Amino acid sequence: MSTPVVRLAGVTKQFRSNQRRVTAIDGITAQIATGRITGLVGPDGAGKTTLIRLIAGLLAPNSGTIEVLGLDAARDAQKIQAAIGYMPQRFGLYEDLSVFENFTLYARLRALKGAAREDRFKQLMAFTGLGPFRDRLAGQLSGGMKQKLGLACALVHPPRLLVLDEPSVGVDPVSRRELWSIVETLVEDGVSVLWSTAYLDEAERCHDVLLMSEGRLLHAGPPGPMSAGLTGRTYTFSLNGMDKRTIIPRLRQHPYVMDALIKGSGVHLLLSHEPDVAQKQELAQELGLGEDDLHPTAPRFEDAFIALLKAPSAPASQNSLLADDGPSALHHHGIATNAGSGSVIEVEHLVRRFGLFRAVDDIGFSVARGEIFGLLGPNGAGKSTTFKMLCGLLPPSDGKALVLGIDLRKAAAAARAHIGYMAQKFSLYADMSVTENLTFFASAYGLGGLARNRKIAEAIEEFGLGNLAGVISAQLPLGYKQRLALACAIMHEPGVLFLDEPTSGVDPLVRREFWTRINAMAADGVTVLVTTHFLEEAEYCDRLGIIYQGKLIALGTPDQLKNAHRHEKQPNPTLEDAFIELIQNYDREKDHETR
Amino acid sequence: MWRRIWALIIKEFFAIWNDKRSRAVIIVPPLIQLMVFGYAATFDVSHVATAIYNEDRGVAASKLVARFAGSPAFHVVYHLDAQRQIAQKIDSRAVSLVIHIGPTFTRDLLTGRPATIQAIVDGRESNTALIILGYVNQIVENFDQSWSLQTHQPLPPARLVTRYWFNPNLQSRWFIIPGIVALLSMVVTIVVTALTIAREREVGTFEQLLVTPFSPLEILIGKSLPALAIGVSEGTFIILAAVLWFHVPLRGSVGLLYAGLLLYILAVIGIGLMVSSLARTQQQAMLGAFLFVVPAVILSGFATPIANMPHFIQTITLANPMRYFLVVVRGLFLEDLPAKVVLAQLWPMAVIAVLTLSGASWLFRHRTS
């Protein structure tokens, strides 16, 4: 093996915040191998971004040494920066510049000019498929295209090391696939890649993985062997009419079930040890299954991740994230009385035009009481616009968007008390503390006095915010921001809950815990409408609507969608496969029509 | 409803108060500005750097020079002895005034011929120049009178007796400081309101607010009351400083003054919130705030009287709340303005407030992405 591109020795980084020293990176020693994709994985707030910034020479460590491409990161930051490619979170693009102009800027900053720049531009445009969008403003690109442009800008000068900080956040599955194939090509050409991600299926595809938690390195090495150690501990079974709302919480309380996850109409289990025959029988019996219904399955990286973080050696406070405090602590949610038996959300021939552009083009669906309905689609497909019309934030150009039989735009303000809304980006008041945010939203829904105080105390306990009650919300780790945002949105026990990309950017543990709550609420009769482009998450939904180019191109349960795309080439399609095929088919048909 | 509004009010206070820098911005600079402007903003000219070019050795000339030297208005810094030095001193702004007394001055006076002195002022600042010339004339007039008495020459058939009401010593500080009440409370109120909605829109919390059961009226009240409290406290503080520190007399009714202050701040809040809800970004909101504040100050009568402006600009100033409040605050401070006159200023501010506030609340919902 050749020399590693990055060598970390005893690296520690502390920050000062509110007179307290916070250790972000705690004595990490590791290597990043040349010519491979190394995944940097860990829960939110583990220190991934800090480590990346240290490697890029944007921060200096308090102690320890960082060697990048044989150079010391603290002393030769400038030289390192000249030799690496770096794509920060949110891609670092100027939204008011066009694709070509963004590229030209970064090319000039890296001293590339004349014909060489032209050639490189053509090469990269062909490579990323952005060619047709040369003159489009970056702000008007979809998330996936932005990501590719960000990558192209980082590749202006072919780097020896490419550093990507959470490149897939907010990007649809089609674009994620394309990014992977681009990066794999680069690696074939000898580029080393450091890729930080919260998506575990991505981590699984990396050659090596650095697993971090609370600033420390928990594991380093290829992902395969990590999950291989769990062989015999993972099983699936089919739900067959069992109530999936209640089965998961029940399973998670089971002494040797470490993790349970819904997969469409089935359940994926991770056990704390390899069960003997008796234990397996016992488990099957408890679930009302025959012994043969419990199928052993290959462990995935996600199982290894959970197993590592849930192991006793994991840092103590992390356990609070995993504490099974989900549904049992949830209280009964009042359900809007006028929900009746019919559908709670009704959308008919909904159209929204912005000038000539039809952002939402004749969409119709309905959601029944207690149902979890997912709206899926690439960025800019029209999900958020549909959402805004339902919440009364945007008037429809045509058609109906009714919630509980009311048009929220025209209804009295009091009607909005029946809905809860959690916006993209977890819109909280950044300079107010956790308690202050909770108090504000409780009061906003008219709660006062003792009732309010009790509700706030409940929320703090339920969402594990006790230690953080006085912390200014801007300083919360993303996962806690998300919890707080949800706590605020359900303060008033709404009958309908709107969630706009509720888990974007948060790690798998937080995502899991979040869905446990949503499931419990749905079991209590709350209707949930959720947008996402994270397809694993879509498995939790009862029904899905796939929106593409303003139109609803598919509607059904996750299994129905998967089955519709089961054929010889993909005998066992994932939801992602189905999704991609749907979109490709649609594009092909449209192509055909225009011809 | 009030509980919800109360929550909004508390939230607005937190938004300003919890951010250390934002808190400092609305407290410290206005205080410094109050003190500095209170002393700086004066039209009174004193200690005018003066040069005297006296070619006459006679007794009358030296008496006249003594009068200049003894006046607090002038500060004689140079005695010149050549004509060319005059241009040199004025050009370089070393002095603003040169008094030139010709060689025949005393002789002319004694022989009853008209004697002339030359007063050369720097016209680059014509306001100061005019005031300086006024002082020169006054000194010469006094000199004339005592000379006439001493030499028993006839006095003019009528004399002019001038009195200044309300501000007998013509201290312009008395005029300016009440103006600072209007100036600073407006700037602070604009700073508090102009960026709030634009920022909430950028961060996304405004949408969150719109899906809660708040009505636009409630949001309006929630956004206005904290700004009102801050603006009125700022005003109160400056009023107290004016009375207790700068000793400007407060002759009129305090009740009327506060009625004026309240309506004025409300009108400014309305404008600030309008700007904020129209703006797509914080940059646009800041630009909008400037586009309002700068003309509002300059065309308010704060420094130059509205009566001097051409008619069409006077018409424009009718939309400027500061114009009305300046009349109220100055009138009540210095001259016990009658209630009827105050009311004539209050209702236009009320109209501006109602129009801008309702405009802003309409925009809350109708200007989405």
Added chain:
Amino acid sequence: MRPGDPSFAVVPEQGSGSAGLRLFGLVYKEALQIIRDPSSIAIAFVLPIILLLLFGYGVSLDAKHVPLGLVVESPSPKTSDFAAALSHSEYFQIDRLSDRRLAVAAMLSGRINGIIVLRSDFARKLYSASGAPIQAIINGTDANTARIISGYVQGAWQTWLIHYGLDHGHSISAPVSVDQRMWFNPDIRSRNFLIPGLIAIIMTLIGTLLTALVVAREWERGTMEALLVTPVRIDEILLGKLIPYFVLGMGGMAISTGMAVWVFGVPFRGSVLALITISSLFMLAALGMGLLISTLARSQFVAGQVAIIIAFLPAFILSGFIFDIASMPAAVQFLTHVIPARYFVAALQSLFLAGTLWQVLFSNSIALAIMALVFLGVTRMRTRKALE
């Protein structure tokens, strides 16, 4: 899909003069952003036109048609002579009132600014030893206006005296008369000195507004991080911000100067080269102040608040544009030295009205150069090439 391009990993040749290229890239980028966001163009070109038009016409210290009340308690030919002298002056708009009480009421309500009273014994006392009193009561609230009105009344009185003397065959003149010379501005047009001052104020606003948000915006949008990992140097980033806004600001300055000369008829007696030099120095100081605010604040919200509070009012009040600096208390005079507009106002007034006076320009240029260096230097120090 397009992987597998064989030439992909070929390293293109590194050009020489890369620092210049980097800087060019940054300037070009900023220029594009300026063109895309019309608000910058509006700040630089539309703002000065609107403000100069409004203020050029609106701001004037020259009072005309001042409403005065005239109370003649017992009219006679003697009093009407004087009344006519007042009425003929273009400075006054005379409102004849029958008695003093009415006049006082009119003054209290703000309808008139002063009262001239000719008492019933005016004609009788005209030849007495003490002379006939002419009472002038002027509203002193606005001391400045009061002084100006008083001067006008005095002028009218003197004119009357001379006519009176001519009519009665003997000259009545004071023993000493003052020969007034107002240099540089002989017509005493306040516009002539106010407009150069206004240009200085407007340029302060423009310079600060243009840059106050631009650095904070890059931090907030995450683009600063992307810039920092390229081989770019901090100086290049700052210059990349400075150069385009400098050009924009100077464009605004050119428009303002042109308007002053051709629209408002203010004379321009200095050299254009001197104007360009001093404006450049001032522009650097103003842009530097904006950049400093932006760098220290790092958030657009705070930067915006600070800019509103500290850009406009200090320049307006402490620059000597309207209020005479020499008359301020020593401590405040000392403070005015940190206001860049102060030097620019003085230099512009000289350049427009007096000419290229090197003694004035030199000291002001030095002061502005120092301020620019300090602002930019501190900005440079505070923008370390790291994220902490």
